[in-house]
Amino acid sequence: MFNPSRDQARRFLFDAWAKHRQTAPVTDLEKIAIGVLLRHPEYQPIVDQPDRYLDKDYLPEFGETNPFLHMNMHLAIEEQLSIDQPRGVKALYAQLCQKTGDEHVAQHEVMDCLAEMIWQAQRTGTGPDGALYLACLRGKAGLDESGAG
Numbered sequence: 001m002f003n004p005s006r007d008q009a010r011r012f013l014f015d016a017w018a019k020h021r022q023t024a025p026v027t028d029l030e031k032i033a034i035g036v037l038l039r040h041p042e043y044q045p046i047v048d049q050p051d052r053y054l055d056k057d058y059l060p061e062f063g064e065t066n067p068f069l070h071m072n073m074h075l076a077i078e079e080q081l082s083i084d085q086p087r088g089v090k091a092l093y094a095q096l097c098q099k100t101g102d103e104h105v106a107q108h109e110v111m112d113c114l115a116e117m118i119w120q121a122q123r124t125g126t127g128p129d130g131a132l133y134l135a136c137l138r139g140k141a142g143l144d145e146s147g148a149g
Contacts, residue, residue: 006068011050011054013068013072014050015030016030029075033075036071036074036078040070042067043067043070070111073114077093077107077111088134089110089133092110092138092141093106095141096109096137099140099141113140
């Protein structure tokens with residue numbers, strides 16, 4: 001399993017954006033990252049300045065949102081959707097897209113559930129709970145446990 005360091009994950013985003021700006025060839029994963037960045041123009045000035053932002057800490061106690069965490073969560077969601085893991089996430093995402101009328105808004109709904117699952121795993125010292133994640137997504141989609149509306 002690929003487990004990049006914080007710097008490696010950030011450098012990936014910096015490099016993908018630089019290639020985009022230079023119209024250089026990119027990998028499939030870089031294309032996805034560029035798509036995320038294009039949907040988040042507020043983060044483009046950050047990825048334009050790797051020397052300034054590579055080591056920056058984002059502290060929630062100061063009300064700071066970590067743009068790198070946000071973008072990488074989008075990448076994780078894109079990967080989950082491409083392989084439907086956990087099984088059923090793709091269908092629930094489609095339901096959220098229909099409910100919200102916007103794929104990006106739907107991804108942010110998914111992101112809330114992904115963050116909740118990660119927080120619970122960290123809090124309890126257990127692995128990620130796919131059932132908890134899917135239950136959260138069903139709730140956001142307005143479905144009951146059986147998947148009915």
